[in-house]
Amino acid sequence: DTGVSQDPRHKITKRGQNVTFRCDPISEHNRLYWYRQTLGQGPEFLTYFQNEAQLEKSRLLSDRFSAERPKGSFSTLEIQRTEQGDSAMYLCASTTGDRGYNEQFFGPGTRLTVL
């Protein structure tokens, strides 16, 4: 399968622990996006990369959230000192080109539960 993959699919953690999620985009896609989706809501933009450059990170929810894409391929999203309010689905999407109307291809998401 050559779609966007995310790992793990589910993560249960205790409050205060750090978690890291991985996203592998479609191989030729240069843009990679992270979103958060809570129950009954649409995806909420967090950050995005063009190749290895993080072009927008002001919408990360707090300084506990950080993301990397070190070689312009896979990306990681880390949440430090997790809180119960961080429980959500975290989605990754990738696209190619530099047009705002290019289709984003979404992964299946990582569901985070913070106890």
Added chain:
Amino acid sequence: AQSVTQPDIHITVSEGASLELRCNYSYGATPYLFWYVQSPGQGLQLLLKYFSGDTLVQGIKGFEAEFKRSQSSFNLRKPSVHWSDAAEYFCAVGGSGGSYIPTFGRGTSLIVHP
């Protein structure tokens, strides 16, 4: 700031009936508009998009949408719904002015009765 309103949280239709899901957007310039579908346990999949040209857009799975600038709307339609269309549908607006960050609506859950 760009925004999207999907006024219907749930829509229930009978199989074979027609469907229209509403989407209103707010954007200061020419918008890029999208409809995505999300089935349980699956990622979002693009149904169709509008960025220029013909305001009636055809998509996959028999869906279409019409961009109406005067009404700031981009409603999704299907003439005959199948049980497999039951899913969550999201409208999104993206920027044509250099911003590549889409804003999604809260979604409409489609329930299909046999």
